[in-house]
Amino acid sequence: KAGVTQTPRYLIKTRGQQVTLSCSPISGHRSVSWYQQTPGQGLQFLFEYFSETQRNKGNFPGRFSGRQFSNSRSEMNVSTLELGDSALYLCASSGDLSPGANVLTFGAGSRLTVL
Amino acid sequence: AQKVTQAQTEISVVEKEDVTLDCVYETRDTTYYLFWYKQPPSGELVFLIRRNSFDEQNEISGRYSWNFQKSTSSFNFTITASQVVDSAVYFCALSEATDSWGKLQFGAGTQVVVTP
Numbered sequence: 001k002a003g004v005t006q007t008p009r010y011l012i013k014t015r016g017q018q019v020t021l022s023c024s025p026i027s028g029h030r031s032v033s034w035y036q037q038t039p040g041q042g043l044q045f046l047f048e049y050f051s052e053t054q055r056n057k058g059n060f061p062g063r064f065s066g067r068q069f070s071n072s073r074s075e076m077n078v079s080t081l082e083l084g085d086s087a088l089y090l091c092a093s094s095g096d097l098s099p100g101a102n103v104l105t106f107g108a109g110s111r112l113t114v115l
Numbered sequence: 116a117q118k119v120t121q122a123q124t125e126i127s128v129v130e131k132e133d134v135t136l137d138c139v140y141e142t143r144d145t146t147y148y149l150f151w152y153k154q155p156p157s158g159e160l161v162f163l164i165r166r167n168s169f170d171e172q173n174e175i176s177g178r179y180s181w182n183f184q185k186s187t188s189s190f191n192f193t194i195t196a197s198q199v200v201d202s203a204v205y206f207c208a209l210s211e212a213t214d215s216w217g218k219l220q221f222g223a224g225t226q227v228v229v230t231p
Contacts, residue, residue, distance in 0.1 A: 033217030048217025
């Protein structure tokens, strides 16, 4: 079955712009999580959505937002881009077993470069 | 505070050698899960193994094995008879039941380089 699909794979933006990244989860998965990966901070949790509701949130400023649609597809948006937002943004989906037990299946990521 | 520590930044081995990756974690929860993920150069994190806090039985799965010891808060991972395709960054991760929807706390990762 198809894996987690993220688009676009690569993009370049300039400071002050905004960006929207898309994630299509594995069919049947209703939970979608987003992570930011940078060389300095490593892998950091952004937020998680389930049934169109944000269920958990990491420690990121309000410039980072997301949403989930009724078909479980998710988007994340970063407004007023800063140089430090350059990163690999990973999306993951999972079934909904119990808190903590879910195995996350990751997409290949969207690599954002901010100039 | 760092909840997952992978002290090894990089390990280089020759093919067929065994590789052991160290992971130390910190949590106050009694229910938690530990994971190992692999990230090859393509960037996609690939799930390898999961253990819950109530199951300290160590297992072997193919060339992979793990050693979970609650007494020392360690969850080490071994690749036996390494192959070039094992070259990747390996991440240990913790999920705590009290704050865990979708949230894994990752270590900094260990780069494994396997040369022929």
